[in-house]
Amino acid sequence: MNSTQLGLLTGLVLGLAVAFGGFGAFAAVAVLGAIGFLVGRVLDGKLDLSQLSGRDRG
Known part of the structure; x- marks a missing residue:
């Protein structure tokens, strides 16, 4: 699935x-979608969160 198809979906x-759900449902879907996107990026190895934890500082 390319970026255009993902954006359309x-x-x-x-x-x-x-x-069907109003603004509250829209906000919930948007927030959960963003969280899912970030989790997917981390699992794919395209987003490195080690800088936020401070563990890589020697």
Whole structure:
């Protein structure tokens, strides 16, 4: 799945959340989607969080 398809899918899901659940559902879907995106980036090795923990400081 490329970035265009992922963006389209995200937009459709957020649109459905607004249509059927209102702003609260939209906000919840947006926040959970962002968290899922970050977790996916970490698991793929494309986002390094070691700088935030301070463990790599020698």
